[in-house]
Amino acid sequence: MARKYSIEGGIRLEGEITVRGAKNAVTKEMVAALLAPGVSTLRNVPEIGDVEITKRVIESVGCVVKHDMAAGTVTIDATTLAGPEVPEEYSGLNRIPILLAGALLHRFGRAVIPAPGGCDIGARPLDFHLQGFERLGAKVEHRDGAYHFSAERLTGARITLPFPSVGATENLMMAAVLARGTTEIRNAAVEPEIVDLALLLQSMGAIIVQETDRTWVIQGVDALRPADHRVVNDRIEAASFAASAVATRGEVYIRGADQLHLLTFLNWLRRAGGEYEVRPDGIVFSGRDSKLKAVAAETAVHPGLMTDWQQPLVILLTQAEGMSVIHETVYENRFGYTEALNRMGARIQLFSECLGGSECRFRHLGHKHSAVILGPTPLQGADIEIPDLRAGFSYLVAAALAKGRTTLSGVRYIERGYDRVVEKFKALGLPIEVIEG
Numbered sequence: 001m002a003r004k005y006s007i008e009g010g011i012r013l014e015g016e017i018t019v020r021g022a023k024n025a026v027t028k029e030m031v032a033a034l035l036a037p038g039v040s041t042l043r044n045v046p047e048i049g050d051v052e053i054t055k056r057v058i059e060s061v062g063c064v065v066k067h068d069m070a071a072g073t074v075t076i077d078a079t080t081l082a083g084p085e086v087p088e089e090y091s092g093l094n095r096i097p098i099l100l101a102g103a104l105l106h107r108f109g110r111a112v113i114p115a116p117g118g119c120d121i122g123a124r125p126l127d128f129h130l131q132g133f134e135r136l137g138a139k140v141e142h143r144d145g146a147y148h149f150s151a152e153r154l155t156g157a158r159i160t161l162p163f164p165s166v167g168a169t170e171n172l173m174m175a176a177v178l179a180r181g182t183t184e185i186r187n188a189a190v191e192p193e194i195v196d197l198a199l200l201l202q203s204m205g206a207i208i209v210q211e212t213d214r215t216w217v218i219q220g221v222d223a224l225r226p227a228d229h230r231v232v233n234d235r236i237e238a239a240s241f242a243a244s245a246v247a248t249r250g251e252v253y254i255r256g257a258d259q260l261h262l263l264t265f266l267n268w269l270r271r272a273g274g275e276y277e278v279r280p281d282g283i284v285f286s287g288r289d290s291k292l293k294a295v296a297a298e299t300a301v302h303p304g305l306m307t308d309w310q311q312p313l314v315i316l317l318t319q320a321e322g323m324s325v326i327h328e329t330v331y332e333n334r335f336g337y338t339e340a341l342n343r344m345g346a347r348i349q350l351f352s353e354c355l356g357g358s359e360c361r362f363r364h365l366g367h368k369h370s371a372v373i374l375g376p377t378p379l380q381g382a383d384i385e386i387p388d389l390r391a392g393f394s395y396l397v398a399a400a401l402a403k404g405r406t407t408l409s410g411v412r413y414i415e416r417g418y419d420r421v422v423e424k425f426k427a428l429g430l431p432i433e434v435i436e437g
């Protein structure tokens with residue numbers, strides 16, 4: 001039997017927590033360390049399953065990795081990088097292995113990477129990554145369940161992404177830093193975690209220019225050096241706890257919540273009736289006196305409303321007065337988790353039309369990517385199986401709101417991405433018990 005959480009709900013979350021480094025930055029930065037022989041150090045590293053998976057992935061190609069959990073540091077010695085093949089056992093665990101392509105190609109002239117996994121929230125193809133590598137001069141083949149890359153040396157190119165993909169931008173950026181000549185990545189992603197990756201690469205000696213129109217210009221250099229880098233704070237963790245505080249009509253001080261990276265989220269929270277006060281080291285979020293209101297919003301790439309903020313916002317909207325609409329434009333299949341919320345008493349209906357905003361890539365494709373949420377609805381405890389990371393967190397909030405007991409299984413998804421999540425919820429007064437499997 002796997003681990004479960006048992007939660008007695010019907011409470012307001014109150015207290016203080018500290019957010020740590022972003023999952024979606026640190027895991028990429030651990031890979032970036034492979035680009036320079038020597039020891040790189042990452043600080044502000046969260047205790048999450050994805051750091052451990054990424055540690056094992058980069059150890060599998062010969063790096064020596066030390067994770068000091070108490071200090072929140074990871075050191076990576078890439079001097080001993082031993083071979084170009086990521087073993088098949090790392091297929092399906094998360095999205096990270098494919099990001100090793102550039103570093104392995106630079107060191108060995110080839111790379112063999114098993115097909116990646118990650119949360120089941122859409123098809124999640126790799127075509128932008130693979131086409132980008134071909135533009136940089138690599139030969140790419142897919143056979144025996146793995147991607148095979150080869151190139152004597154990558155050469156800079158002009159690449160226009162069909163959609164501003166986070167992973168493809170990161171992958172091509174890490175490939176371009178040591179390529180011969182200059183690479184332009186147009187229609188690229190510009191999320192704060194990517195800027196943070198660019199900052200690390202710059203500290204390692206890369207030349208990376210961010211232009212104003214979603215373009216990264218990378219002038220290849222011959223070699224990089226190790227660096228010491230503090231990982232940017234997790235804006236998804238911050239927003240998730242912020243929405244929890246407001247939804248449960250509590251008040252939570254989130255130390256490390258950074259207004260700069262929450263600008264869009266704060267506007268939507270305010271429109272929905274949430275309150276906050278920005279302090280020098282964080283933000284206090286409150287729903288104590290809030291009259292929560294329905295909103296119509298759509299997710300988008302940065303600087304829009306993040307797709308990973310959608311789930312905590314939906315939970316909050318189940319407690320708001322009126323009919324809210326959320327149009328998901330980044331992933332075609334990211335509302336599956338709402339079925340369990342309906343079992344708990346929410347009234348959420350899904351539509352394949354583009355509701356409440358502009359038409360998106362998914363129009364006419366039949367994916368249920370718009371949600372209508374009727375509120376406020378009281379929730380009741382239930383037994384729930386978690387399907388993915390962000391859904392898992394939203395069930396934790398639903399459990400806090402619900403009358404009675406909720407049992408969550410599949411908690412490994414939550415622990416893959418949320419730092420010390422049980423400890424933090426306990427600090428906010430949630431009666432949560434871990435049942436070991």
Ligand code: EPZ
Nearest residue numbers: 024095124125126127128129165166167168307330331389
């Ligand atoms: C990253 O996924 C994050 N994961 C996701 O967070 C996040 O939701 C997403 O970016 C968007 O912000 C990590 O950083 C590990 P994409 P990624 O490439 O890079 C399509 C979480 O819970 N696409 O930006 O895999 C794709 O199908 C996770 O922390 C292609 O069509 O996302 C999607 O519709 C979930 N072909 C869209 O682009 C490609 O080759 C955006 O995907 C690549 C992507």
